[in-house]
Amino acid sequence: MDWKPDRNDKKPIYKQIVEYIDQGISSGLFPADSLLPSERILAKELGVNRSTVVSAYEELQALGIVERKKGSGTRVSTDIWGGSHKRVPNWGRYVEDGSFLPNLPLVQKIRTEIQNNNLVNLASGELSADMMPTEAFQNIFSSQPFLESLGYDHPLGNKALRHTIVSHIREYKKIDTDASSILITSGAQQALHLIVECLLKPGDAVAIEDPSYCYSLPLFQSAGLRTFLLPVDKQGANPEDLLALHKKHRIRMVFLNPDYQNPTGSVMSISRRKKFLELSTELGIPIIEDDPYSLTSYNGEVNPTLKSLDTNGNVLYVSSLSKIVASGLRIGWIIGPPQVIQRLADAKQQVDFGHSIFPQWIANEFLGSEYIHSHIKLIRTQLKLRRDEIVLSLEEIMGNQIEYLNPAGGIHLWCKIDPSINKHKLLEESIRNGVAFVPGAILGSQKGYVRFTFGRGEIGLIRQGVIRFAEAYCTVKKD
Secondary structure: OOOOOOOOOOOOHHHHHHHHHHHHHHHOOOOOOOEOOOHHHHHHHHOOOHHHHHHHHHHHHHOOOEEEEOOOEEEEOOOOOOOOOOOOOOHHHHHHHOOOOOOOHHHHHHHHHHHHOOOEEOOOOOOOHHHOOHHHHHHHHHHOOOOOOOOOOOOOOOHHHHHHHHHHHHHHHOOOOOHHHEEEEOHHHHHHHHHHHHHOOOOOEEEEEEOOHHHHOOHHHHOOOEEEEEEEEOOEEOHHHHHHHHHHHOEEEEEEOOOOOOOOOOOOOHHHHHHHHHHHHHHOOOEEEEOOOHHHOOOOOOOOOHHHHOOOOOEEEEEEOOOOOOHHHOOEEEEOOHHHHHHHHHHHHHHHOOOOHHHHHHHHHHHOOOHHHHHHHHHHHHHHHHHHHHHHHHHHHOHHHOEEOOOOOOOEEEEEOOOOOOHHHHHHHHHHHOEEOEEHHHOOOOOOEEEEEOOOOOOOHHHHHHHHHHHHHHHHHHO
16 A cells, blocks of 8 residues: 555544545545455554554444454445445545634633533623613614615615714724725624635735734634734734834734733733834735724723824724624624725625624614713723722732733733643633633733633622632642
8 A cells, every 4th residue: 555644644644544545435446345454454554553543444434435344354335336325424524624724622612611501701702791781772672663674785784884883983983984984794703704815815924913812713724824923012012023023924914902902901002003003004014903892991091093093094993892782793893995895895795695784773773872872881880890800809819829911991801820730721620610711822822821801700700700710720730
């Protein structure tokens, strides 16, 4: 047998053997009823353990491709193409071969655990139910007649909503734009996905913050992009690092989250914001500004966004209602040059034929009412209470075992812990103890960090979550 498994391939060797034999059967290399090599002989030929071959043959048998009989060996099924034999597609191979990569295993585990168990949830990046404007929505439903068409809406999104967003961001964020420069998306994540898929090509180099939410997204790797990291400190990412990266790698795009950054909670200084814009103009590098949190500032002061400072049209601005109104509403938007917005809108039309009218209608009614003003005041007050509870609890319960930047807005607390602690064991033990968090390795390259998200936590339960985490921490540290 000339073929050998590729030991540098991330795919398990037994899976490679399954695919090789399956393809050989399809091509006629291994005819129906032919005897395949014994487990011992094939293991020797391929230079693998016999157990690896056993696993491969067992999977082939489960798929109905081969028949195994003790004392007779392993044969290709005699009815592999017959009418009585129903061959099951190798779904495992299809799942692995898809070009869009799955979430990291740790991310999948956290999501599964918080859905299936009654945990103190310090992992999910959303508001708690008591901060969502349920009563205001009910009032809108009962007092405002729904008169919108139920057909496909405008490719850019509902026109009334886009005009309302123009007024909203002018009032709160000092961004001047018009409705033709706005695309409504299914949250900020779809916005990022559209930008990556439509404006970049495989092999392009992009810069993302380290740590950052973008670090956890497989969409960059799925698109074949090369990602380079911009370290984040108390003043956010440093534009000098972008300049250094560009000289080496010719950066095509940079992704920034300047206000109450996820996960560090840091705020980019005004001088750095201006320098990033200068570099963008000088080097021709577009900036993607992700701004989910700027309105959550606890003192009510909103920093100037990069987009509000942008006089050359270099910034694509992404925001949503997920972190300030309701995550399930799935209303986000991109603001940029009309030709870019049209390109992204065309792609969105290919995916979903445009956004559902119902969430757009309620979002328009809510943003255009007095409810939004009182609601923003509410979430600022409530988030500060939750921030204070988690900070005080960590100080009292964990003391100098943990370090963090005390955020002035947002919903995240980025904590430094002992880097020698195994992140998998800590997460497992914490979940057993009844609390979920996000290991720092999901969000950044440095070891020894965890992210607590307090926006979802309930007053009183946040402290209980810290107690449970501290117990898990001590248990793992002793091991």
